[in-house]
Amino acid sequence: MAQVPSYEVDSYWRMIRQRFMQHKLAVAGLIIMGLLILVGIFAPLIAPYDPNAIIGAFSAPPSGAHWLGTDQVGRDVLSRLIYATRVSLAVGVITVILYVLIGTVVGAIAGYVGGWVDMLINRIIDVFMSFPSMMVILVLVTVLGTGLSNIIIVLALLGWPAVARLVRGSVLSLRQTEFVRAGIALGFSSPRLIFGHILPNAMGPILVNATFGAAAAILSESSLSFLGMGVQPPAASWGNMLNAAQSITALTTQPWLWIPPGLVIILSVLSINFIGDGIRDAMDSRRTGV
Amino acid sequence: MFNYIIRRLLIALPVLLGVTFLNFVLINLAPGDPVDMYVNPDVTEEDKQIRREALGLNDPFMIRYFKWLANLLQGDLGHSFSSFQPVTAMIAERIGPTLLLVGASILFGYLIAIPIGIYCAVKSGSKFDYLMSTGSLLGVSIPNFFLGLGLIYIFGVLLGILPTGGMNSMGGSGGFWDTLTHLILPTITLGTSISGGMIRYVRSSVIEVLGQEYLRTARAKGMKEFIVINKHALKNALIPLITIAGLDIPILIGGAVITETIFQWNGMGQLTIQAIFSRDFPLLMGVNMLAALSVLAANLWSDVMYAVVDPRIKYS
Amino acid sequence: QGEGAGTAVGAASGGNASQANQLTIGITNPPLMFNPIDSDGSGSSGAVFTYRYFFDSLIKTTGPLQFELQLAESFETEDNQTFKIALHPDANWTDGTPITAEDVEFTINLIANPKTITTQRSAIFSLDGLNEKGMLPEGKDKLESIKVIDDKHLELRTKTPVDPNLVYERFSDVLIVPKHILSEVNPAELNQNPFWRSPNVTSGPYTFVKYENKSYVELAANPDYYRGAPKIKKVFIKIMPAANMVAQLESGELDMNAAQGVGNIPATEWSTVKSIESLKTLEEQTRRYNSIEINTERFPDKKVRQALAYAIDRQMIVDQLMPGTGELQDGPYSNSHPYHDENILKYSYDPELAKQMLAEAGFDMNAPIELIVPTGDRTREMAGNIIQQNFQAIGLKVNQVNFDFPTTVSKLVSGDFDLALSSFGSIIDPDGPATVYRSTAALNDMRYNNPEVDALFDAGMAETDPVKRGEIYDKLQNLIQEDVPLITVYSEFNLMAIGEDINGKGGVVDGMHYDVNTWERR
Amino acid sequence: MNDLLTVRELKTNFRTETGEVTSVDDVSFSLQEGETLCIVGESGCGKSVTSLSILRLLGRSGYISHGSIRFQDKELAELPEHELIKLRGKDIAMIFQDPMSSLNPVFTIGNQLIEVIRMHLDLNAKQAKEHAITLLKQVGFSRAEQILGQYPHTLSGGMKQRVMIAMALACKPKLLIADEPTTALDVTIQAQILQLIKDIRSEYGTSIMLITHDLGVVAEMADRIIVMYAGQVVEEGEVFELFDHPAHPYTNGLMESIPHIEMDDVKLRSIQGSVPSLQEMPSGCRFMKRCTRAGERCHSLPPLTEIKAGHKVRCWYPIMPDNLSKIEG
């Protein structure tokens, strides 16, 4: 019997990676997000001050001691910005992980099982999708109360139906493909087919949806915070730091209060969107032929 | 087709019922009693009781829901807890401004997005395409409120050429131009994010169509490139756009909350916020009900439009 | 530059000429309906500000213990129990019918009717013939203590003799509504009456024109106003978020802000506003203060409460968050209150003392404490942050939680809190704080119960001599201050900005409306 | 008979993500008036690109990098676009493999048919419609008027292909290029379409360039045949000559590897391996790796040489009549 050669590592993913790497902006986005994540993780090491401690003059302009000045309560803006990274990224990442998990499982079940289960799930999805999101977010936040974990729950609650629908569609169409039929003919069990064969093939759109979803979640959180219904001070989030921009005085004479968080929001959302774009392009089946 | 619409409406009914019930549960779960809000020291506990009774808050939960449903069947959405006006009247007053803003924003967004999207697709890979694709992502990445405040600051405060908020100038006779000047900034704010997403959508949709064989047929027939793109490609590419356009409206009605707040545009969004902050249950029910209706209507619209514009689809 | 910047508005309304004769006022809270009988629900205080322009009361408070007659030509008592009122002979409703004693009687009876949903019941509580709930007793539809003498004359009688200032102050909130329009209305459905949405039969210096798109209220001068037709022909009351107010004051779109809680300029913006040349500005004290309510059931030990008070750097809050726009507050009577005791005990910042007192009281420093901060007032939110930091600095495990207003209220009402930041106001009469500190008071979220305090409130009410009352209330406020059921922190000024070219003066809660018919624009 | 179309040394390139590829490399042939020329070859050997090159319908990434295409007295490779447009659909018409996707789904048949008529012929709307009806009748629709108002998806594959043919015939073209017109169709429908094309040829005298990979169709239709392999012409000849005496090992292999119904229980001889990809084209004979006859010389590219009048082959070791294993007649 012949020697079995050692295999090349996942050439599919290697190809995707190569394609992704060609997308310069996506790579830039990835680097920026990587840095932001590091900043989030190592916030306590990086941040010069306790983000909630009142340590300086109030609304002081940037100086050697406070590179981005202090806010209206005399806290170090840079430190708050660094800690806020944690909050905003957590909103983006955890929300998406939560709702992608829920949506994938529900969608896969609906698509694969079919029949009345599918019908029921579909109606539930309909109900959820019939709420215009911002309004429900507002109501839900009121019901559950503000705060980081509640914001995440609310956003996840509203995110899953879209993923479920997406996954359901993928499962329905993949179920008709010959390779799944081949799997059935080979006698594979349903869970094996769903999780081993169908879902990995639906990963592309899910991943893209998740990436854009993370960007949207960060935006939603900042919008909510802007309305005063997001993450609550003293905890800092980019959105609630931007609240300062609601004052003309800050807008005109204290740019250090709002330009940094504003830029960071735009930069991070843009980066994530670029990454999503890159993934979508890289996974585009017309280009990969897969 | 007619049957199809009827069928869709029938399916929509249980969904709507589910929506209203879920809404009712949610709203009633919210902490805060509409009557407790009268923190005027002069309002006694007895007064609160009278108010509670008058508002029907003393009934058990399910009874209140069924009462609400029964009234709904007669087209009555109840009276607001805070202004005591019929909810229908309050909504009627607000729906126009919101539709105006949303409509103008969609128009603005699409007017920008469609030509740019097409051009990007036709010249895909070019510098222009690259620039616009990047720019469009920026459009979707800027928070609405950030853009809105920036616009107010630049055009309202620094340059002073446009009003910073409201829907008409006071005392004036209103009129088209007056409304238009007030509409500009909010429309740009809301329209920018729409056009950002739209450019990408149009672009990929057109690129998709450009790869189709019937375009090669058209070229082989000796059609000019202009006709190939603007007749043969465009109609196909626009079909998904028409359906998307329908779906945009409810998203925007909700999404306009922030823009409405910033520009004091008194539409549905503002009404919602107001209803939430005053725990005005009937109003909130009404607003959400309308919003859900708009989503369902938009879905129906997009499916029906699909059938109307795409001859391949016929509903029976 | 204000004039020039307002081009968009100016152009649309036909140039600056007409602007000269109009006044635009910014408020933040949109009026919901213009019903003076049921007014002070959440968000509708914008209505109080607005309907004062077109509904008059008999008498009007224009400053601390200062009253001016409005619809009444005289409002007098000899025995502090029977009040004789003569109405202004020229006072007519805008439809031409005279304003009569019947209208006054009708208004009071409407408020007293147990079916009416009203916020005004306590304004008439001192009248004779009301039951213990302040309502008409079962079977009665009229108060017998009101005696209509003729069209323009009537008499009111109180249960017991009272300080007339109390009656004057209370009655300045009772705006007279037209009987001939409303007499047929079922009191239980009063609120639903469309009249309150476009009141077209009114008594004040201005008439209601329209409430456009819920974005502004347009008022026009009432040419037949009994105290002289207003000089400024139009008033616009424009609704907007506080942040926009400053921009619009600067651009000239606004002539003034309403202040007084319905159109405040945020403290952070005050220096910007002051620097605008086209405006004159005014800071005035209010009778409202922000304080930390302490749930006395969870902090029964007076010493602990005092320690908490010492722990807060209130001076810093005032200096940093409201430089020149607010002041330190001590005791239940606001600094501007005529009954405020200058020498009241002051809890100056002393963290060491606080720590020591807590140790002495044996307080468990590891017990988690929740500090509720209601959202919606930026300055208060920031103060909350500072207070939380102050508590943390002495080693307390204080966690700040923010809730929107309705949630905060329901937490407070149900007693589900440790500490909560909130604000209280008071009428000028020294009985005002009774609504907070009395053990049975509606706003006594702290569950504060000191029988001695209750007794002093009773005594104060029974006393009609202002000097003697002063003594009672001095004792009372010192007692409360020592108990600290709530820690008074700061009091913000009423911040007013008015166009330089306007002759007239805002300020003093509701007082500005009294002479608004004499205002003019240069 | 005259040469209607002469292609010389045609070379067509595509710019792709991974670099430039040459998909048609040095192709020369000519087509006479009234003649049917078949191009056969495996998938990807450049048949379609050759035909698309003639009308320069190569899309944005493709271009003719070398060679000349003479049609009558015009040089198509250099003709300005606006001139070329006048030719397309008028003098040279094309039909494509997949009738399902070759018709625009959102326009009616009438719209698409009349469009081309009015583009090239000086007819008013009414005349154009009449002409359209005539055309549809010609390709076998009895209820032509009704078809005009129908959308493509309501027609079967065979009907769509007939519509495509009607469209191609609209201006009585001198040359009809049919790129695998029957591949997507059933045999019974294929027979109908092939018959239709034959009819057209005899009726209009149109020259036909028929692209296919089905040797059966070739045998049925062709006057002359070009066999392509990996972008090059490997053999060219008159139909009987080529079938009776295939000279290129590839042609021969193709013929032997195709099972057909006239054949008794003979084992198929398959061609081993598969076509080299465009990116790694060998410099020598492109068929060498799969060829059983390959020898030393095959490392250099053989020229297309005439071994008999009208029979050309690109091979160093062509199969000559004496030693060739003939397929059964």
Place this chain on the structure above:
Amino acid sequence: MSTLQMNKKEIITAATPLLQLESVHKYYSIKKGLFSKTIGHIKAVDGVDLTVFPGETVGLVGESGCGKSTLGRSIVKLEEVSTGKVLFEGKDLAPLPLGQMRGIRRDLQMIFQDPYSSLNPRKRVVDLMTEPLKVLRGMTDGEALQQASWLMEIVGLPLSSLGKYPHEFSGGQRQRIGIARAVALKPKLIVCDEPVSALDVSIQAQILNLLKDLQQEFNLTYLFIGHGLGSVKYMSDRIAVMYLGKIVEFASAKALFQHPKHPYTKALLDAYPVPNPHLRNKERILLQGDVPSPAAPPTGCRFHTRCPLANHKCKEEEPVLTNNGSEQNHHYACHYPLISNPIVRTREEGALYV
């Protein structure tokens, strides 16, 4: 060669059938209206009887949409049959719940038409090959890997292929993988649904030969579906011709091609272009029009709408599949079967087009 043929024939008559279809129907319902009422059926397979003996290859031909794939899929239970029996080794699979199919699936495999979509693009060949072995045969990783390597050799792929993904292969190579995977379980019957029609001409022969070789090596039985008559003939011992969900003729390959009895079979043969230019102008039946919709098949003989020989009987009475009493195994369903000399009708005589 001919001895083999002899042997096969003997086996066929002697053995009990491996697969026996009895009156198999597969209807898809067409839903419509307010409450998705079923208003009709697409009769994809409409009463098919068929026997397949061990070791033989039965071919199935017919125009697109006539129900070949549906029938094939019904046999391996990718579709539930509506009515009828699918007897595999004497056991009726039709009523079996999916759970109990597992064991049988080893013996019953399928090769799909499209080599591009029948392999999971996210899995490496090694996983594709070993997964069924591990799951269905309970092999260890090592055993499965050995088996997979051996199969690669058998189907003529280099061992290095195991580490690659499907998209790195050409169509022919992919089809080899698909075949290897079906064969890996050592099944008794393989349903081949047009295994070569997506492949290049020069590759088709490779795959057909591979299938033939494997058949000998593993003693496989094939149901070979195709619409290329050439390849079906090449592969099959017996051939069934389908038209609109029914089998219209079923005979040995030789008999069918030399003496077709059913006009449809004849028309199919005629329409098939023979790669021999000398035969190009032979006379033939040229069918008119398209296949009618399987939702509303014609009455009587389904072929009567396109049959040049049809008369009123064909319109009214449905012919049954029979060998008409002759001892030959040549079954056909026609009232007017073609006698030895085929009738000929040139196109001039009949309307050819719709």
